[in-house]
Amino acid sequence: MNQNPKKKFIGTLPQKELLKLYSKYVNAPKVRFFKSFGLGVIPGERKGVIMKTLEGFKPGEPPLELYNCRTSGGVFNLGHGNPKIIQFLKDALDGGLDLGDHILLSEQRALLGEKLAELMPGDISKTTFGVSGGEAIDTAIKFSRAYTKRKGCISAIGGYHGHTGFALLTGDPSFKDPFMWNFPEFKQIEFGDPVAMRKAVTEDTACVVLETLPATGGILIAPKGFFAEVREICDNAGAMMIIDEVQTGLGRTGHLWAIYGGLYPNERIIPDFMVLAKGMSAGIYPLSTCSYKPFIEKAVFKDDPFAHISTTGGSDIGCAITLEMLKIQSDPSFLNHVIEMGKVFKKGLEEIKDEFPDLIKDVRGRGLMLGVEFCDEMFSQLAMLSIIKEGVLLDYCDNKKDTIKILPPLIVKKHELDIILSKIRSGIAKLKKIKKN
Numbered sequence: 001m002n003q004n005p006k007k008k009f010i011g012t013l014p015q016k017e018l019l020k021l022y023s024k025y026v027n028a029p030k031v032r033f034f035k036s037f038g039l040g041v042i043p044g045e046r047k048g049v050i051m052k053t054l055e056g057f058k059p060g061e062p063p064l065e066l067y068n069c070r071t072s073g074g075v076f077n078l079g080h081g082n083p084k085i086i087q088f089l090k091d092a093l094d095g096g097l098d099l100g101d102h103i104l105l106s107e108q109r110a111l112l113g114e115k116l117a118e119l120m121p122g123d124i125s126k127t128t129f130g131v132s133g134g135e136a137i138d139t140a141i142k143f144s145r146a147y148t149k150r151k152g153c154i155s156a157i158g159g160y161h162g163h164t165g166f167a168l169l170t171g172d173p174s175f176k177d178p179f180m181w182n183f184p185e186f187k188q189i190e191f192g193d194p195v196a197m198r199k200a201v202t203e204d205t206a207c208v209v210l211e212t213l214p215a216t217g218g219i220l221i222a223p224k225g226f227f228a229e230v231r232e233i234c235d236n237a238g239a240m241m242i243i244d245e246v247q248t249g250l251g252r253t254g255h256l257w258a259i260y261g262g263l264y265p266n267e268r269i270i271p272d273f274m275v276l277a278k279g280m281s282a283g284i285y286p287l288s289t290c291s292y293k294p295f296i297e298k299a300v301f302k303d304d305p306f307a308h309i310s311t312t313g314g315s316d317i318g319c320a321i322t323l324e325m326l327k328i329q330s331d332p333s334f335l336n337h338v339i340e341m342g343k344v345f346k347k348g349l350e351e352i353k354d355e356f357p358d359l360i361k362d363v364r365g366r367g368l369m370l371g372v373e374f375c376d377e378m379f380s381q382l383a384m385l386s387i388i389k390e391g392v393l394l395d396y397c398d399n400k401k402d403t404i405k406i407l408p409p410l411i412v413k414k415h416e417l418d419i420i421l422s423k424i425r426s427g428i429a430k431l432k433k434i435k436k437n
């Protein structure tokens with residue numbers, strides 16, 4: 001698997017030594033957390049849909065071989081080490097690309113901006129670049145405030161948009177309270193409730209920020225018509241509608257954008273802002289984007305073209321790789337593959353649910369973004385561990401812990417899904433035995 005056998009990057013020290021270093025120099029509580037779950041392992045070699053660990057659960061044990069159904073929330077849409085992307089990166093480096101200079105103009109940003117405008121819903125056609133999802137959400141909220149000259153922001157309870165400035169303010173209290181980061185203008189309401197939304201949005205509201213299928217919130221599905229109503233509420237109040245497709249965009253639902261046909265076939269909503277990250281990197285080079293309708297530009301940049309900058313955001317190399325990724329992922333045959341695999345996966349999970357009705361309450365999602373809700377939090381966490389031990393990496397939703405989320409690489413094939421489903425089934429069957437005893 002090592003692509004360059006001349007130089008070793010993976011497994012330079014035994015796992016035990018690396019855990020000690022991580023604990024001492026990076027984050028000791030995080031190491032303790034993973035060890036308490038029996039998961040004190042470090043990712044090692046990875047290729048396609050498989051991620052190996054450096055060693056097994058105990059020192060010296062052989063590496064675990066895990067089907068990656070976490071994909072870091074959709075970072076690895078094209079699998080690990082996608083050969084086309086790797087070759088493209090090498091070519092781009094040999095071709096002279098580097099970070100570029102954020103203050104100067106950029107050929108790569110111009111080309112990617114044009115492609116995004118072509119792919120985005122409606123007239124969303126301007127893009128400001130960043131490195132992370134949180135940064136891109138911060139940008140969208142910042143620009144909404146500049147345009148509306150208002151401060152209010154409405155987001156969903158259980159939603160998640162990042163751990164940075166404005167993004168953190170949209171999140172749940174447990175994320176922001178320790179940092180004394182609270183402003184009354186930032187309010188959270190129940191996801192999918194149009195009545196609550198109508199009440200919350202006022203003439204002080206700058207923006208509404210929503211995920212389409214809240215991932216951290218439990219892969220929730222809003223009722224049909226909800227997003228159309230949010231659009232209308234925002235229009236009536238003069239507030240901006242920001243859609244966070246950090247996890248759901250780029251084909252995850254089998255449609256390029258969840259908000260534009262990916263949730264309900266005939267529901268195509270055009271927000272004012274669309275935020276992308278994670279998979280934009282093609283798993284290789286970080287990039288995030290905040291794209292918006294052209295009328296917003298003047299409010300931010302007219303008086304100062306440098307009103308928003310980011311040194312490493314929108315790097316030349318990142319933009320070039322993202323363009324290559326978009327060529328692959330916007331292809332209709334790629335999107336059809338996701339729809340077909342999504343049907344196979346959901347059907348398989350529903351069969352498992354029917355087999356274990358006293359453990360599993362619900363299977364939901366769109367395309368290859370699926371959630372399995374258990375009868376309680378304890379069982380979802382035990383299920384997660386049991387399934388990982390069978391060889392499938394996945395995790396639970398942080399703001400709805402009774403649900404595990406499943407996001408395999410979008411390139412996953414039918415025979416791989418069959419193996420993944422059988423491993424998920426045996427992990428849950430072992431849990432059933434615990435429940436009986």
Ligand SMILES: Cc1ncc(COP(=O)(O)O)c(C=O)c1O
Nearest residue numbers: 132133134160161162246247277
């Ligand atoms: C829906 C959503 N939005 C935004 C973010 C923040 O992205 P980042 O971690 O790149 O800042 C995340 C991260 O998990 C996310 O899931």
